[in-house]
Each structure stands twice: as structure tokens, then as C-alpha cells.
Amino acid sequence: MGYTLCVLGCGTMGIAVLSGVIDSLDTATRPMSNAAKWESHTPGTLTPTGPPDASVPTRFVACVSREESATRLRSIFGALGPLGAGVDVLASRNLEAIQMADVVLLCCKPQLAHTILGEPGLKEALDGKLLISILAGVTMAQLTTWVLPTTKVIRAMPNTPCKIREGMTVVSTLPVSPSTEVDRAIILKIFSSIGRCRFLDEKHFDACTALSGSGPAFACIFLEAMADGGVMMGLPRAEALELAAQTLQGTARMVLQGGAHPAQIKDAVTTPGGCTIAGLLAMEDGRVRSTIARAIQVATERASELGQPIKK
Ligand SMILES: NC(=O)C1=CN([C@@H]2O[C@H](COP(=O)(O)OP(=O)(O)OC[C@H]3O[C@@H](n4cnc5c(N)ncnc54)[C@H](OP(=O)(O)O)[C@@H]3O)[C@@H](O)[C@H]2O)C=CC1
Numbered sequence: 001m002g003y004t005l006c007v008l009g010c011g012t013m014g015i016a017v018l019s020g021v022i023d024s025l026d027t028a029t030r031p032m033s034n035a036a037k038w039e040s041h042t043p044g045t046l047t048p049t050g051p052p053d054a055s056v057p058t059r060f061v062a063c064v065s066r067e068e069s070a071t072r073l074r075s076i077f078g079a080l081g082p083l084g085a086g087v088d089v090l091a092s093r094n095l096e097a098i099q100m101a102d103v104v105l106l107c108c109k110p111q112l113a114h115t116i117l118g119e120p121g122l123k124e125a126l127d128g129k130l131l132i133s134i135l136a137g138v139t140m141a142q143l144t145t146w147v148l149p150t151t152k153v154i155r156a157m158p159n160t161p162c163k164i165r166e167g168m169t170v171v172s173t174l175p176v177s178p179s180t181e182v183d184r185a186i187i188l189k190i191f192s193s194i195g196r197c198r199f200l201d202e203k204h205f206d207a208c209t210a211l212s213g214s215g216p217a218f219a220c221i222f223l224e225a226m227a228d229g230g231v232m233m234g235l236p237r238a239e240a241l242e243l244a245a246q247t248l249q250g251t252a253r254m255v256l257q258g259g260a261h262p263a264q265i266k267d268a269v270t271t272p273g274g275c276t277i278a279g280l281l282a283m284e285d286g287r288v289r290s291t292i293a294r295a296i297q298v299a300t301e302r303a304s305e306l307g308q309p310i311k312k
């Protein structure tokens with residue numbers, strides 16, 4: 001039972017997704033991640049508790065281009081226990097890897113996808129298989145012209161917290177085919193085991209790429225700035241970072257878990273004439289809101305360009 005999942009281009013994101021999936025398979029007895037608990041329509045773990053489940057990956061292949069990256073991957077996955085040590089890591093052997101796979105997660109750089117999918121025999125090896133692309137800015141229209149019509153193509157936009165099973169993944173709406181339900185189950189199993197997962201129309205993908213794909217970087221700027229403020233006021237660095245990170249996590253959970261509106265949380269913290277309103281006004285003077293919103297806007301615009309051929 002189960003199937004073989006191949007990560008084609010196993011760098012930062014490939015490692016994040018695969019580590020999260022392996023962890024979820026390996027944690028039958030450990031508690032579910034909070035993200036998994038929040039999402040009522042998703043199962044939260046890949047570990048089959050009932051009869052064998054065909055939508056659960058049981059064998060893994062990871063592809064890179066350089067042997068030194070392969071060596072690094074073997075040590076990363078090896079540290080994850082027996083399942084991680086069982087990942088087949090191949091350097092410059094994409095065709096072989098895809099031939100072994102049932103489902104392929106495309107995680108290379110956007111600009112390389114056309115060349116990689118054009119390698120001799122690759123199209124044929126993908127015949128009838130599910131190809132999930134996490135590439136920023138590479139559209140379904142592009143991807144489907146690079147493979148055979150029988151290859152089922154879908155886009156997903158995960159983020160790095162998938163590595164600790166607190167990810168956010170948006171998946172494009174599935175095209176209707178005889179295998180739609182099976183494919184949907186496979187996709188949900190993978191991405192809901194490593195965080196939240198929701199389906200959205202492809203027209204929203206550049207915005208999702210900016211908001212949740214790039215989001216961890218934006219959130220870290222805010223987190224670092226909060227910690228810096230604490231350090232400026234004499235807090236030790238490590239404690240300042242802990243306070244900032246836990247405060248952001250707790251607040252985010254009040255929104256996701258408790259269903260609170262951000263404005264409601266803000267108002268509850270803001271005692272009239274108190275210190276919070278003083279800080280909030282300083283933030284508004286610094287145009288923090290429009291700066292952050294504009295960052296999402298320009299990142300969205302940039303995401304839309306990433307699938308285009310590099311201009312000489
Ligand atoms: N980073 C992020 O937070 C997110 C990234 N994405 C998307 O994920 C994709 C990957 O990004 P990221 O993980 O950051 O990039 P990385 O550069 O970390 O990973 C790219 C991987 O592709 C491999 N690779 C290069 N050439 C080939 C080849 N010819 N055949 C097989 N593998 C190859 C590289 O191997 P080697 O080391 O040997 O060169 C490397 O492992 C991008 O398309 C990006 O848009 C989406 C969401 C979030």
C-alpha cells in the first residue's frame with residue numbers, strides 16, 4: 001500500500017515539505033501539531049490509523065543536481081530516523097527518480113522548470129502521474145504545455161513552516177478528471193499533515209505566494225524589530241526574541257483558534273491613556289500598515305514575473 005513520492009529539486013522547500021511529511025508519518029504516538037488540530041476538514045497526520053491508505057506516501061525519492069547537495073540531504077534525512085534514512089537521494093538522475101515515482105513534487109527554481117521537464121524521457125516518465133508544482137509564478141498554462149496531456153498537473157504554494165508541520169499551503173483548484181477524488185485525497189494528505197491546507201483558484205496564486213509563501217520572511221522582520229526594541233530597552237537578546245516570538249504565535253492563534261478579529265485583540269490590549277496606544281501611534285506615524293501591505297503588493301507583482309524567461 002502507499003505510493004512513491006519524488007521531490008524533484010530538493011532544496012529549502014523540498015526539505016521543509018519532506019521533513020514535515022516524514023515527521024508526520026513517524027509520530028503516530030506523538031500529539032498532532034496545533035495547526036493540524038485547527039483545521040477541522042483535514043486529518044492532520046499521515047499516519048494511517050485504520051486500514052492501509054493508498055493516499056499516504058510510503059516511499060520517498062529526493063533529486064538534486066550536485067553530489068555535494070545529495071550528501072547534505074542524506075545527513076539531514078538520516079537524522080530524522082529510519083524513515084528519513086530510507087529516502088533515496090539522487091544527484092543528476094531525474095529520469096530514474098521519476099520512473100520510480102507515482103507522485104512528483106516539483107520544487108526546483110522557477111526558471112529551471114522548463115529545462116528540467118524537457119530532459120529526454122521525462123515527459124514519458126510523467127505519463128499519467130500527478131505533478132504538483134510549488135514554483136512561484138509558473139502557471140498551469142505553462143506547466144501543461146511542458147508535459148503530456150495525460151500528466152495531471154496541479155499547483156501548490158506551501159511555506160517553510162511546513163518543516164515543523166505549521167505550514168500554510170494553498171492548492172489550485174483541481175481539474176475534473178476520473179481521478180479527481182483520489183488526487184484530492186493525496187494532496188490533502190500531504191499538505192494537511194504539515195499544516196493548514198486550502199484550495200483556491202489559480203488566479204490568486206501570486207498573492208498567496210507573496211502573503212504566505214514569502215510571509216515567514218516578512219514576519220521575521222517584524223519579529224526581529226520587536227526583539228530589537230526590547231534589547232534597546234535593556235532586555236537580554238535571547239529573552240527578547242522569546243518574548244517576541246511567543247507573543248506573535250499567541251496572537252496568531254487567537255485569530256486562528258479563537259476566531260478573534262485582529263482589531264478586537266488590539267482594542268482589548270489598548271488601555272485608554274496607557275502605553276499600548278502610545279506605541280500604536282508611533283507605529284502609525286511610521287506608516288507600518290501601508291509599508292507591510294505594499295510589501296505584499298510588490299512581492300505579488302514580482303511573483304508574477306518569476307515564471308517568465310530571463311531577459312538577456
Ligand atoms: N523558499 C521558500 O520559502 C519557498 C519557495 N517556493 C518555490 O520553491 C521552489 C524552490 O525554492 P527553494 O527551495 O527556495 O530553492 P533551492 O535553491 O533551495 O532548491 C532548489 C533545488 O533544486 C535543485 N536542482 C537544481 N537544478 C536541478 C536539476 N537540474 N535537477 C534536479 N534538481 C535540481 C537544487 O539542487 P543543487 O543544490 O544540487 O543545485 C536544489 O536542491 C522555487 O520554485 C520557489 O518559487 C515556494 C514557496 C516557498
Ligand SMILES: O=C(O)[C@@H]1CCC=N1
Nearest residue numbers: 136209210213214306
Ligand atoms: O522568494 C521567492 O521567490 C520564493 C517564493 C515564495 C518564497 N520564496
